[in-house]
Amino acid sequence: MSYDIIFLIEEPSMKIVLEEILRKILPQSTRYICIPHQGKHDLRKSIPRKIKAFNRSNPETKFVILHDQDSKDCKDLKAELADLCEQAGRSDVLIRIVCRELESWFLGDLKAVEKAYQLPHKKLSKQQSRRKFRDPDQIDSAKEEVRKLVKEYYPGTHSKAIAPHLS
Numbered sequence: 001m002s003y004d005i006i007f008l009i010e011e012p013s014m015k016i017v018l019e020e021i022l023r024k025i026l027p028q029s030t031r032y033i034c035i036p037h038q039g040k041h042d043l044r045k046s047i048p049r050k051i052k053a054f055n056r057s058n059p060e061t062k063f064v065i066l067h068d069q070d071s072k073d074c075k076d077l078k079a080e081l082a083d084l085c086e087q088a089g090r091s092d093v094l095i096r097i098v099c100r101e102l103e104s105w106f107l108g109d110l111k112a113v114e115k116a117y118q119l120p121h122k123k124l125s126k127q128q129s130r131r132k133f134r135d136p137d138q139i140d141s142a143k144e145e146v147r148k149l150v151k152e153y154y155p156g157t158h159s160k161a162i163a164p165h166l167s
Contacts, residue, residue: 002058005032008050009066010043012036013159014102018066020163040067044084051088063093068101099137102159103146105166107136110149112165116158117150124149 007022009015015036022032035050037043047065054061065081074097085093098104106113110133111125127133132145139145146153 001031003031003033003054003061005030005062005064006050006054007032007034007064007066008043008047009034009036010040010068011038011102013155014066014098016160017102017105017163017166021166040070043067044081047081047084048088051085051090051093055089063090065093065095066098067095069097069099070101074099100140101142103142103155104136104139106146106159106162107133107139107142109166112162112167113146113150115165116161117152119150122149 005026007018009018015034018034022034026032035046037046043065051063054063063085065085067077067081069077077097078095081095082091082093085091085095110128114120114122114124127149132139136142136145143155150158152158
């Protein structure tokens with residue numbers, strides 16, 4: 001099968017969230033696939049291989065790479081990923097750095113977290129106006145912050161619960 005867009009992503013939990021979002025924003029006629037990896041090292045190793053392989057079967061396919069920023073400089077990280085793409089023969093790959101990690105998205109939509117965990121008594125959505133939640137990219141460990149709000153949060157499985165509620 002040929003795809004219009006191939007998303008190369010860092011981890012399975014990102015795939016869960018991304019597929020939920022893409023269903024809402026892309027036209028139904030768009031053929032895409034989200035290919036998760038087992039972390040950033042696995043993603044980096046596979047970028048040249050996957051771009052070359054898919055490029056041979058359909059040179060019109062567009063690629064998008066999503067990579068967590070973690071503690072790296074965004075511009076340096078993006079340049080490193082662009083170099084890998086160029087080595088594979090594609091300079092038109094859309095590279096997006098997720099600042100800082102997937103959980104930052106959840107902290108940017110506390111209403112979705114509240115709905116996912118059925119926690120109206122905690123009033124998480126009302127905390128959205130607090131300074132730290134207005135700019136969740138500035139939180140050093142978004143994953144830990146989500147765990148403070150929801151004790152049972154586990155990244156691999158619980159992103160599936162939150163994703164459908166993201167606006």
